[in-house]
Amino acid sequence: MPRTNEIDSGRRLSIDATNKMAGEGFKRAWPPPIEINQAVKAQVEKLIGSTKEEV
Secondary structure, three states: OOOOOOOOOOOOOOOOOOOOOHHHOOOOOOOOOOOOOHHHHHHHHHHHOOOOOOO
8 A cells, every 4th residue: 555754633534536556556457437326316316405516
């Protein structure tokens, strides 16, 4: 697992979602993007409202 010399003692969560290369310690293929099931999406929208941002 790649290591970093960065230290953060605050209350933040950082997620590095950039594609990694073999030289960075990542040696397997990336999985395909996921797609939400339309029935599940409809249930979520019914519970919390639309998933589209309103401007």
